[in-house]
Amino acid sequence: MRVGLFIPCYVDQFYPGVAIATLQLLEKLGVDVVYPQNQTCCGQPMANSGFQDLSKGCSDLFLKNFNEFDYIVSPSGSCVLYLREHLSETDHHSPDYLGNKVYELTSFLTDVLKVENLTASFPHKVGMHISCHGQRGLHLSSMSELVAPGFSKPGSLLNMVKDIEMIELNRVDECCGFGGTFCVTEEAVSVKMGKDRIADHLLHGAEYITGADMSCLMHLEGILKRQGSKVKVIHIAEILNAG
Amino acid sequence: MSSRDKILAAVANNQPAKIELPDLSAFKTGKAGSVEQFAQVLTNIGGKAIHVNSWEEIAAFITENYSTTRVVTPIAELTGFKGIPANSDPHELYNVELAVIKAHFGVAENGAVWITEDNMGLRVLPFITQHLAVVIDGGEIVPTMAEAYDKISRLSSYGFASFIAGPSKTADIEQSLVIGAHGPRSMTVFIMPGRF
Amino acid sequence: MEVTTKDHAELAENFNRDEDRVDWHDETLWWVRQKRDKMVHQLPEWEELREAASAIKNNVLGNLHNYLQQFEANARANGITVHWAADAEEHNQIIHRLLNEHKVTRMVKSKSMLTEECGLNEYLHEQGIEVIDSDLGERIVQLAKEPPSHIVLPCIHKKKEEIGELFHQYLGTPLDVSDPQVLTEAARGHLREIFITRKAALTGVNFAIAETGEFVVCTNEGNADMGAHLADIHIASMGIEKLIPEKKHLGIFLRLLTRSATGQPITTYSSHFKTPRKGQQMHIVLVDNGRTVQLGREDFRNSLKCIRCGACMNTCPVYRRSGGHSYHNAVAGPIGSILAPNLDMEKYKDLPFASTLCGSCTNVCPVKIDIHDQLYKWRQVLVKKGLVPTGKTIGMKVMGATLSSPTIYRLAGKIGRWTLKHAPFAVNNNFNPWYKQRDMPEPPEQSFSEWYKENRIKK
């Protein structure tokens, strides 16, 4: 199985540690993983702003970079959702539609690798921020709005981590307000949403806020830092790769 | 072209391909409704369920709790109260304290009762009265709205009918629930065994 | 600077000046969402009900031409007069004419978002006709001379103290009384007087049944019934999308509507109007006002499935923190944001962007409208029509070009990180909306791709 690693542009630039953790985690699990050098971005920033046409260049580039792999794995639910839905104008139902091979990291671990044990240890109180695109888009976990059995792919992985203490939240899956360009075009509401999410985590004693999407965490981190908080954000890959 | 024809033409032009209606049979439980559930839900939504065995019991209850001069009922079996003369003006019901009417059946899942115009005497009665009392046959409880409409289709036609579930209420001010908005301040359902 | 009439971001920013109030607004509506959750989780068949409701509404959209005519014929046979209005203006004129014919200058009206959409109250006011809204929430905003901020909870943005003041001023309640019980009692007295004296009543319509020609109006207060059963003339206004094929379909919709809306198992009153009462006139106005256009827009037509439960507003994290008025449209929130651009793209071009596309609205919607996908699609349409600011277009083009070329991208990334490290003032200033209330990420020495080259490729 050859796996191509897709690292979102902002993770590449600002959070290399997340990408390294993802890479090392996959390597630890015995996966033959390669990072194609010429990758940039999934194209979502333009598309979500209404400029889907401008994301075509990104799509083409993606297809070129990742055509040869059995799977493509990325530590971002949001990018994966976008790639799955919009990779190209290819017929989405065709069996060789590349989008079908793109996996968000945690679901790749649970659904493809079927990981049941991890060696990680993380002796901290951690709050899970569920990112909307991963959850409502990729169905990484059950949604509070629906009448359906509960499950969580990232949660099941965190349960394998030694000494971790997961906290409960009052609002388990409310959006943090990042929302791509929303975070700047609707600055006031975006920040308020982020503050409210953080307050929920703080109320329950979180030392770390984790999640499967660095974009949400970057937004929350920006607010935490401005508040002078000691609470840190940490991508789930870093926890699963810890210790 | 009239607006009617314009609208209809635009609809015909723009509507998507027709798809079939879904099969709804799975929503019917095939079971009888539970009187306990009905009474419980009715209580939850601010109503009151009282089990009685006869019209006399109902009459006694009313006499005990309401000033009888302002009780109105179109129910023939309930003697000793004001009826509703034919051709009366609905506005005259303005001062009714308690209206007692029959309902065809109750719905367990939501505590609603189905009342048609012939039960009401005048359409406005169950709304304008300060307090509402309804009599239902305890054997006439359906589990859900799916069975309710099944039942309605077997009843005779009506000009006006309503599902009524509890007293009139509002939560428009800061979401705090207040019973007695424009209509009845209370709703009592007398559950009586056997057909009447 | 482009001329914008009103803009969600700006109005939302205003709303956020008072953070306590935002918290209160958010908590109040979240509480409604929780009531909804509690109620729907008691029904194991909930998702199947949503599916069925959606399928019925899809059938309606594909067969609307027949259902409308069937409804019209049946309603007429029942003794109801049916009118057709192509747009808001015609709707208002029809109502005006009917009132004139009956020499009525004072009308009582129960909740109808359609009349709000049509601006009926203002129109009639100009003609010298007084309209009194009888839904308590609507009466409150009417006294405050404000539009409703929510389709189900019209005055959810108002605090009880503010309502107390209004009632003191208009209904003579004692000063500083703000107990909801007392205020409601005062409104009850005031409005019962109105019901008893008005000869014309207008109601909305929740469902109209093609099969039987009857229509159903749902309220908790009983105000629609009080108005209609006491008036000589009852006018019901409805959008043409309110039709459902058969009466038994109410057995689906009435199970969904109020559980979704307020977390009640059903509204107190679900009244079925089929024939006028003896001596009374009953009229129905079927209104298009852009609906047939929406019907023709493949990507957006299923917004017409909406049963106006308001659940998408209660769950929307943006709505809860920006308030209904920030949407500057009769219907606010997620559904308003996909309906409004249909009426006027220029005026409402901001609304599809007033969302994080989190998708919660789509999940609560009882008729399964793909609300957040439509928001995404409206964005594409608005961009194609050139309705987004030029600055944004240029920015997006630069971004698109940068991200399409690995070489430019790497260079831009380097410059970006270098700037943040060595000249943070270029980024960390008030021209950068990110920085206003958030710190920028700590720039690392190396990007991942640089690290990878050193640690994996070279090895």
Ligand code: SF4
């Ligand atoms: S779009 Fe759906 S959730 Fe929103 S008001 Fe309409 S029916 Fe309710």
